Structure formats: C-alpha cells, structure tokens
Amino acid sequence: MKKGLLLGLTLTLVTTVFAGCSKNGDAGSASTPAPGSSASATKTPGKPQKVRVSVWDRSNSPDGTKITDSVIVKWIQENALKEDNLEVEYVPLPRSQETEKLNVWMASGEAPDIIITYNADLVFQYAEQGGVWQLDELLDKYGADINKLIKPALDTAGTYKGKRYAIPAFRMSQAAGPSMKIRQDWLDKLGLKAPTTLDELYTVLKAFKEKDPGGVGKENVVPWAIPAINQSAKGFFFGPMWGAGVNSEGPGIDLYMPTGNLVSGQFHSSIDTQQGKEFFAFMNKLYKEGLISKEFVTDVNSQKYTQQYTSGQAGFVDSNDDPWSLTVNTRKTVPTAKWVTVMPFKRSDGSQYMQKASSYGLFNMVPKTTKNPEAAVKFLNFLAKHINVVQSGIEGTHYKVENGLRLPIDPDKNAKEIGWYLGDLNLLTQGYMGPPTKEQLLKMNTNPEYAELLTPFYEQFEKYGKEAPFIDSPRPVAQKNIVNLTKYGYEALSKAIIASDFEKEWTNTLDGWVKLGGRDYDKEISEKLAEMKKK
Missing domain, CATH: 3.40.190.10 (Periplasmic binding protein-like II)
Known part of the structure; x- marks a missing residue:
C-alpha cells in the first residue's frame, strides 16, 4: 500500500487501545518501566552512540507542543540511553514535503540516521544509487526483536534485487485505510x-x-x-x-x-x-x-x-x-x-x-552517510522491545490492561498529550492484530454508540477490501519520473477540477502526463506485473 493509503495513518483514540486485542498484541515487547525508573537492561559502557531519527512534522499539535518535546519522546530518549547506550535525537520531516526534503538531505549528506517514507519507489531509487545501507546482516545481528515483531512485513517488502535496504512497518490489521x-x-x-x-x-x-x-x-x-x-x-x-x-x-x-x-x-x-x-x-x-x-x-x-x-x-x-x-x-x-x-x-x-491495507506500511532506511548503522538498527530493536509504549503510551499513565485490552485511562488527556503524534513515533507497526469484534468494542467503551459506529467501519474492509500488489524489482522509469509525475499530477488535476472549460483543460492534463513519461511509467508497471504473474 502506498503512503497515500497508509497507510498515514495517524493514530486515533480508537486505535491506541487495540494493542492488546490479540495474542500477538505485545509481540516482542518488554515490561515497560515508568519514566524516571531504572530500565530493565544494563547500560552499555562507553560513550553513547548518537542516533538521529526522522519523525513526521504534521503541524497538528493541539497546544503548540513540539513533538520533540513530547512526553513519549522524552521517555524514549531516557530509556534508550539507559538500556542500549543510545543518544536519540528526533529530526522533524515535513509531511507535505517528504520526497523533496529527503532528496535534499541525501544529496547534502545531512540525512538523519533513520529516514522514513511510504514510497517504495524511493527505497528502490536510493538502493540503486548506493545511498542506503544493506541491512540483512545488521538485522540478523541486532534485530532479534524486530524479526519477532514484524516478520510478515519483512517477508513481503523492503528488499531490492534480493537484498534488504529497508525495514518496513508491519500493518497489524488490514482493516485500515481510507x-x-x-x-x-x-x-x-x-x-x-x-x-x-x-x-x-x-x-x-x-x-x-x-x-x-x-x-x-x-x-x-x-x-x-x-x-x-x-x-x-x-x-x-x-x-x-x-x-x-x-x-x-x-x-x-x-x-x-x-x-x-x-x-x-x-x-x-x-x-x-x-x-x-x-x-x-x-x-x-x-x-x-x-x-x-x-x-x-x-x-x-x-x-x-x-x-x-x-x-x-x-x-x-x-x-x-x-x-x-x-x-x-x-x-x-x-x-x-x-x-x-x-x-x-x-x-x-x-x-x-x-x-484494504497491505501487510506493510512505512519504510525505515539507513543512509550511507550514517557512520554507525548498527546503532540505527539497535534503536529500531529498542522500539520493538517497547512497542507497547509507541502504540498506547505508558501503562498506568495512559492506559490500563483489562481482559487483554489496553483501555485509555483518560481519553481526553491522551488526545492532548499523546494522541496527535504517538503513531508517528511507532516506526515498526501500524494498526493492530485483526479488526476488533463488536464484543471487544463494547468492552472498550460502555457507550453503545461506540460499537454501533465502528462495527461497520471495520466490516467494510473485510467484505470489500482488496490488497494492492507490491512490486519488489527495479523500476528505473519510476525512479526517474515518480517525483515529477506526482508534482505534475497534483497541479494538473487541481487545475482540471477548477477549470471553466473542463474538456480543454483535461486535454492539456493528459498531454502533459504523456510528455512527462506517464505512459512509459505505466508500461513498466505492466511488464513488472506480468513478471510477477509468471513466478
């Protein structure tokens, strides 16, 4: 699923409570220490390894709080240092300028140690150009908890020419999307x-x-x-x-x-x-x-x-x-x-x-300019160990566990304190294991309207949803043209919608698409889909 579907998928109050809805809801997670308490692992001796991590800047804070000053970011920074001797710095990435900003970072050598995108073509482009680290050995050595948590996504996406260049987020429920x-x-x-x-x-x-x-x-x-x-x-x-x-x-x-x-x-x-x-x-x-x-x-x-x-x-x-x-x-x-x-x-x-959502979502990459790529993978593994924190917040502060479900203690407080950004700190999972049943919804909120409104929302994906194909082989035409075609599509389609003479404007729209290589782009997709069908 391309990023248009995803899924973004910003965390809502509904989804924050679903981490415990299945047997695998806490896959790979460790007992979560409260902020300020001693972490469960012994601090690694020596100078801390610094890890700069991309995070979406959506300009959606309800009270002006910066995501880099948020309570969960502070928890992550404190506990990553205690457990794995990692000094974590979050670097905002404007959501509306993702590709442009990433390209500037990569060209200038100033990219964070973990960069993120929903665009598989961008992963392929950076891999082909030698701009990102191959992660197979690093994942085997430092990613035990990652492998345990997101294996279905790893089996589906993140590779290029048979080698792994991205660690995809696992969409734990496909009943998600627009x-x-x-x-x-x-x-x-x-x-x-x-x-x-x-x-x-x-x-x-x-x-x-x-x-x-x-x-x-x-x-x-x-x-x-x-x-x-x-x-x-x-x-x-x-x-x-x-x-x-x-x-x-x-x-x-x-x-x-x-x-x-x-x-x-x-x-x-x-x-x-x-x-x-x-x-x-x-x-x-x-x-x-x-x-x-x-x-x-x-x-x-x-x-x-x-x-x-x-x-x-x-x-x-x-x-x-x-x-x-x-x-x-x-x-x-x-x-x-x-x-x-x-x-x-x-x-x-x-x-x-x-x-419906695919089994994968966001892609995590490590640029070649990163001097310690192992530290980047260690950080992602830290997130895997504490996936409950970036899924639901801090137990006892933001949620309580009842009958295997994580229930918000104070939904209004959660919305203001963590709801607007928590999903963006969760680089490894999106959604939760399986859509909730009506019975689970009723347990999570005693207001019967809650289950009434959400039951058909989840059922539609189960009844009508189809998963889009994922092409994991090189697409040079796409790598060359995707940015220009996307920019053109936004501008041209917007003009078509507001045009006084639609037919005339649509002719211009289609002509521009063809001149930019749109049909060559489609031809390449046709060939790749045919190759996949033969496998």
Whole structure:
C-alpha cells in the first residue's frame, strides 16, 4: 500500500487501545518501566552512540507542543540511553514535503540516521544509487526483536534485487485505510438515506447545500470537505473515485487517490483512464456548484478541512479517520453530530470495491552517510522491545490492561498529550492484530454508540477490501519520473477540477502526463506485473 493509503495513518483514540486485542498484541515487547525508573537492561559502557531519527512534522499539535518535546519522546530518549547506550535525537520531516526534503538531505549528506517514507519507489531509487545501507546482516545481528515483531512485513517488502535496504512497518490489521463518512444527523433531518452510488452522492450533496440541515447558513455549508490532494492531506478521493470505476491494481504516483486499472494485462494510471476523466469531470461539476471546498487547492496542511468538519460545516468526507473520532471531535461544537460509515459505492457493473491495507506500511532506511548503522538498527530493536509504549503510551499513565485490552485511562488527556503524534513515533507497526469484534468494542467503551459506529467501519474492509500488489524489482522509469509525475499530477488535476472549460483543460492534463513519461511509467508497471504473474 502506498503512503497515500497508509497507510498515514495517524493514530486515533480508537486505535491506541487495540494493542492488546490479540495474542500477538505485545509481540516482542518488554515490561515497560515508568519514566524516571531504572530500565530493565544494563547500560552499555562507553560513550553513547548518537542516533538521529526522522519523525513526521504534521503541524497538528493541539497546544503548540513540539513533538520533540513530547512526553513519549522524552521517555524514549531516557530509556534508550539507559538500556542500549543510545543518544536519540528526533529530526522533524515535513509531511507535505517528504520526497523533496529527503532528496535534499541525501544529496547534502545531512540525512538523519533513520529516514522514513511510504514510497517504495524511493527505497528502490536510493538502493540503486548506493545511498542506503544493506541491512540483512545488521538485522540478523541486532534485530532479534524486530524479526519477532514484524516478520510478515519483512517477508513481503523492503528488499531490492534480493537484498534488504529497508525495514518496513508491519500493518497489524488490514482493516485500515481510507473510507467515506457522512453526517447521519443531516440525512435524518432531510429524510435521506446514505448514498450508494456516485450519482446518489451528488443528490445528497446538493440537498446539503440547498437545505442547510446543520443550520450553519447556506453560504457556510461545505457538503464535501476536502483539502489539497497531496501527501499532507487528511481528506482523499479514494471512495468516490473507486465508485467511478477506477481501481488500485498497481503502484501509482503519490497522490491520495486510486492508482489505476489493469486492462487485458496493461496497466493504466487513473489519470489516463476514461473512468478517471469522468470522475474529474464530476469533481469539476461539484466545484462549480459549490459542493466541495472552494479553498481545497491551497489547503495543503488540511487546516481548513479540519476546521470545516470540526465546526459542523461539513457533511461528507473521505479520510483515514473513523466515524467515532469524527463524531467525538465534531460534537465539541455540535452536540447532535453523528458521522457514520458510507459503504463502497456500487459501480455500473454492480460491483463494490475498496482497498484494504497491505501487510506493510512505512519504510525505515539507513543512509550511507550514517557512520554507525548498527546503532540505527539497535534503536529500531529498542522500539520493538517497547512497542507497547509507541502504540498506547505508558501503562498506568495512559492506559490500563483489562481482559487483554489496553483501555485509555483518560481519553481526553491522551488526545492532548499523546494522541496527535504517538503513531508517528511507532516506526515498526501500524494498526493492530485483526479488526476488533463488536464484543471487544463494547468492552472498550460502555457507550453503545461506540460499537454501533465502528462495527461497520471495520466490516467494510473485510467484505470489500482488496490488497494492492507490491512490486519488489527495479523500476528505473519510476525512479526517474515518480517525483515529477506526482508534482505534475497534483497541479494538473487541481487545475482540471477548477477549470471553466473542463474538456480543454483535461486535454492539456493528459498531454502533459504523456510528455512527462506517464505512459512509459505505466508500461513498466505492466511488464513488472506480468513478471510477477509468471513466478
């Protein structure tokens, strides 16, 4: 799964409690000492080895606290020094400028000792250029807990030409990723049902705009809240675009939308399909009628998007957020708000499609400029030993264990103190082992609405989700063109959505894609998928 799906996957209050939902929830973890206490291992003698670690900078702190000053970062720094004699420094990596910043770091030799990306093509590029350490022997020597914790991900991803150049995060539940949500309280007020097709979505959005069921003023209603379509965004095009007939049957440019369709063995990126054109014509129509956020092109950090749904102005979103967390956040302003899951839209052939998370997510790499690559692997192994801390916080402070479940002690405190960044410190796992059952959800929160809203959210992935293929062989065309194609895709598709003459602009969009090597990019994917099929 490319980073568009992932999964980002920022940690919500829902997911923080799931670390203990399965037998393997604590795989590889050690007993967690409280901050300030003696660590379980003896401090390694000698001068500490410094490890500089990348961490996403999402500019999402609720109170201005820097992630580098957060309570869990301080816990990690203190205990990594005590246990493994590692001096840990976190280096912020802007989420909205990931690839550009990484390339600058690598070119200048100033990259941290652990760099992160969701982009497998970038892993291949750095490996091909000799810019990152081969990790097989280091992982065998220093990564016992890593191997124990994330073996399924290691078996699937992170290699290039048969050698390991990245340690992937293990997505412990594939019931995760983007999905559509809608305001049930708005539907109820208008006597409408949740849309089941793209055409029905248009009808519902138009009703939201014209009838203002939230009482926010017609000029303030945002029927579909959506930010810029880049990698820092919290709102996506996945669900509606899948409903238009675009699939995710191969890797794609790094935008939060379906990758493309495989037709008679040939892969076509979504931008170069008839279904893709029809979808963006639909988005152009929504824009002209004021049914999507007018400011989406410039909302690169999702600030406007967040304000729109939390203030109660928005009626529909497509995002990684679950309906419970959306409901909780919106109810701070609108006590009657209720977000529910919208099941995948029925397409023209009657099918329903969505993508579920792959077994891997984030990739951890160690640049060749790192003088002590063993220290980087030791640090990741430290995280594996204490995976419970970066999954759920500190036991007794942030959560308690009951019936094998980690339950938050004070959800509001957790949201402010750790919820906005904890998932970004967890470089080795994403999600938890298996989706929770309704019974588990009821145990985790006595409010029956909690299970009511979350049960269909998880069930949709089990019923309709398909995993995208992972190509682990060299893709030189992608390595050469992916950055330019992604930048172009963001700019060109944004222009198409707001164009006064869509047909003219779409012709320009497709011409530019071809000139930048888009069809050569697709041809390479077709060849690689064919090679995989023969194996």
